[in-house]
Amino acid sequence: MxxxxxxxxxxxxxxxxxxxxxxxxxxxxxxxxxxxxxxxxxxxxxxxxxxxxxxxxxxxxxxxxxxxxxxxDEQATPGLVLVQALAKGDRDEMAIQAATELGVSRIIPWAAARSVSRWEGQKKEKGRSRWETIVREASKQSIRSFVPPVEPIVSTSELATLASTSRVLLLEPTATDKLSELSLADGDTGSDILLVVGPEGGISPAEIETLTAAGARAVRLGDTVLRTSSAGPAALAVLNVALGRW
Missing domain, CATH: 2.40.240.20 (Hypothetical PUA domain-like; domain 1)
Structure with missing residues (x-):
């Protein structure tokens, strides 16, 4: 090719x-x-x-x-959106690169409570630009017809607002429900699915409470705990199979 x-x-x-x-x-x-x-x-x-x-x-x-x-090509629906918490080192960058190769439709950086890395002041645009470059190159490597946009960074309160109007899934190892057992027929099948991945320390209890109160649903991938660099891509693979794209 x-x-x-x-x-x-x-x-x-x-x-x-x-x-x-x-x-x-x-x-x-x-x-x-x-x-x-x-x-x-x-x-x-x-x-x-x-x-x-x-x-x-x-x-x-x-x-x-x-x-x-x-x-x-037409955009696949529903869109699969990765809300990736900022992480130390290059783990968040590894996550968005793999997510792009796996067909994510949008990427939203998240300033989680436990994020060690911070985008503040000029770092907001610099960090976003860095992610856009990674996503662009990953799109070329994987021969994607759509380059997923990297949206402005969101706070937890802004993410809660999204959860009130969108299908939001929190990847949480302690959750009762498995992502693989989730019925994607629930709710508006045309609306995007937002996958929220926490930083190295995970999503804080206060954030889980805030987001689930706004309408998000906590789900787990399995019985092990994945790194922030691999959780999002693993979840995308599960959803690609569930949606018949793979």
Whole structure:
């Protein structure tokens, strides 16, 4: 399968038309992939559009591709949203990378009570930008037609507001209900499912009380405790099977 390159400015195209890559994407084509005129290329816009084509010219830091086939995908419903608590080291980054590869539709950073890492002041936008880069690269690696957006960081109170209007599942090892036994037919089957993953120390009792009072439901994956880097991806795998996507 060809590597995926992104041109977010691309809105539509047809077979026989030309589209271009420039900047870092064009540089990657020529210096990393070492592609040449006549080679096949796959280009997406990160919003559902895929265009297959053949490199026509490479010059002036630009790669021109003649389109041979086009496909437009629809977003899968319900969307699977990862609410990932900030974690120390790179564990939160490992989580969002794997979640992207597993088909998450949106990612929401969460400033949990027990989060050691903090995004404050300028770190809010810097941290979000870092996550966006990770998600973008993971989307290219996994040949995804949609690049999931990374939304602004939320507090617990803001997350509680989401829980009052959305299907929110708290991944909590002490919960009685198993995620694998949950009926996804309950409630609005078209609304997104938000998976909430706590930091290394877990979701605090006060946060569990606040979120469940707002409508969230606590569920567990099994009898063991997973790291914050693996809990979200494991839950996404369970839901992908339950929804018939795998």
């Amino acid at each position: 060809a590597n995926l390159y992104l041109n977010e400015a691309l809105t539509e195209t047809r077979s026989g038309e030309f589209i271009e890559l420039s900047g870092p994407e064009a540089k990657h084509v020529t210096t990393v992939s070492r592609a040449k005129v006549g080679d096949d290329l796959l280009i997406g816009n990160g919003r559902g559009l895929f265009a297959w084509g053949v490199i026509d010219t490479i010059e002036g830091g630009r790669v021109s591709v003649r389109v041979s086939a086009v496909r437009e």
